[in-house]
Amino acid sequence: MSKPKYMKIIEYIKEKIAKGEWVIGSRIPSQRTLAATFNVNRSTVITALEELMADGLIKGVAGKGTIVTNNTWTLMGNNPTANWNENVSLGTHKASVATVQAINEAEANEAFIQLSKGELAKDLFPGDKMKSVVKRVAEQEIALGYEKPKGNIRLRYAISQYLNKRGMDVSPEAILIVSGALQALHLISIGLLKKGSTVFLEKPSYLYSLSVFQSAGMQLKGLSMDQEGPMLHTLYQAKHTDNSIVYTNPTFHNPTGKLMSDRRREELLNVCKEHQLPIIEDDVYRDLWLDGPPPASLKSKDLNGNVLYLGSLSKTLSPGLRIGWIAGTESVISRLADLKMQSDYGSSTLSQLVAAEWLTSGLYEAHIKTVREQLRIRRTAALDALDSYVSDYATWEIPQGGLFIWLKVKPEFKTPKLFEKALSKGIVLNPGSIYAETSGQFIRISYGCASMEEIRKGIYELGKLLKDIK
Structure with missing residues (x-):
């Protein structure tokens, strides 16, 4: 005879607590999430939670949801247990805001x-061609050791050619392979900026939904936007120090979709040159133009090595490859490459070779x-x-x-x-x-x-x- 559905939920939660995966103070999944996980209605979930509450294992807390209040060890004896929850708030990296965490959880639910x-969308990913490329790459002789600090030379050469076609004269030695634009920003925040730095950026901006710069002790200062992009009067008025930097997403901006005009790009470059402000250009959406090619990148107009350029294949080819890049002066790229090696010893060789094959074979275009x-x-x-x-x-x-x-x-x-x-x-x-x-x-x-x-x-x-x- 099969167990009632609510008992399966009880056993699942008890097992999580017994293993120490959900420690005292942990918030358990919402009723909606549990109902979806076990394919039951919420009344069944409520029955299970009420029994667990009666056993003293969980309780509802206003503003926090339902949390673990006890575990099998403390129920069976008096030996105190370590409470990792006390360490959760001690880390230097700030947590995402609650809404962003809820979005991340909901985006993993295919029912939504x-x-x-x-x-x-999945049907826009080139699944069959990707299988063919992976198979072709796998049949080649692949070095299975760690890659060079800046990344696979074949891929860096391919990206150099790719950027050259888009008006950017960047050599392979001035490119660092990263696992996406977010890792690029993290490396920049810990490797190139001081605590207390000011990051000027568009407001609104996708960067506000992250905590990468704030966790490194930096403050964000927003630039209001008009039809041409960020309005620069704040930059003109601000008292700049070597602690300031500009972050911009000029091409099909996230979240507004705006396209910075060529005139505004020139103005931004000039004011940053005047005030000696470095620029991070996040250009991951450049290839997704629909009505006509966008204006030339800031990097293509940069004659002084002032622009760090971020690109990625995540938005156009496959997020799962985890391939992006930073292009800049060689000294900066070498510094960031050293930090990346300390972080993960380089991106996947297979992913890099697959990306190189896409870029060099004509398949990507x-x-x-x-x-x-x-x-x-x-x-x-x-x-x-x-x-x-x-x-x-x-x-x-x-x-x-x-x-x-x-x-x-x-x-x-x-x-x-x-x-x-x-x-x-x-x-x-x-x-x-x-x-x-x-x-x-x-x-x-x-x-x-x-x-x-x-x-x-x-x-x-x-x-x-x-x-x-x-």
Whole structure:
């Protein structure tokens, strides 16, 4: 005779506690998550939790959810146990804000409509071609030792050629292979900047949803944006020291989708040169242009080694490859390469060789052309759905590329806890608050990841939520 479903939940939670994976003070998964995990309704979960509470193993705490309050060792004896939760708050790296943690958890649930993910849909990934490339690379003679500190030379040469085609004269020795733009930012924060540094950046910005610079003891100072990009009066007015730096995402900006004009790019380079401000150019969306190629990168205009350029294949080819790069002066790249070696001793050789094959064989350029065609279709579907279901409640601009549409909700339709309400409908979206947009009127919608049907359904449900505000 099979066990009741609620008993399976009880045994699962007890096992997690007994193994020490959920220590005293740990927050257990939400009722919604447990219901989805065990494919039961929430009343079954509640029955299990009530029995565990009666046993004294867990309890509900206002503002924290349900937490572990005891474990099998303390129930069976008086020997005290180590409490790792006391160490959780001692680390130097700050935790993500609660909403970002909730988004990360929800994005792992395939049952939800993903209007939040900044990545391509599975059917846009070149699965069959990737298998073929991996097989071809695997048949070659591969050195199985650690790579050179800056990364595989074949890949660095391929990236050098790739950048050259995009107007950037960068040699292989001036390129560092990283596992993505986020690792690049982490290396820069610990290797090139002082504690107390000021990072100037667009506001809103994706960088506000991370804690990479703040955890290193730096402060973020926002630059308001207009139609051409970040407005630079703050840079002109600020008293700069060698502790200041500029971070910018000029091409199909995340989250607004804006494209910095060529004129503003020139102005930014000039003011940074005048004030001796280094620039980090995050250009991971450059190849996702839909209406026409974007203006030349800041790096292509940089004659003084002032720009550190970040690129990645995660947004265009495959996040799973974990391949990105930093291009800059050789002395800076050597410094960051040393730090990367201390961190992980180099990115995967196989991933680097696969990436090199894509870039040198012509497959990448053919693939990205197909991706642009499909993203144009998805953008049209999202814009049509917004026109049909959301136009009475919000406004937006048509992005010229990238993955995002930035919605501005009309003041009278501001919906408290919109993220939570959308999640209850099975829809994941990103509220502007995680990007330091404080008015409560903005939402970032992605048309890159969800299916066409899901895009329409998700935006339809969003319209209903805005309409039903009380």
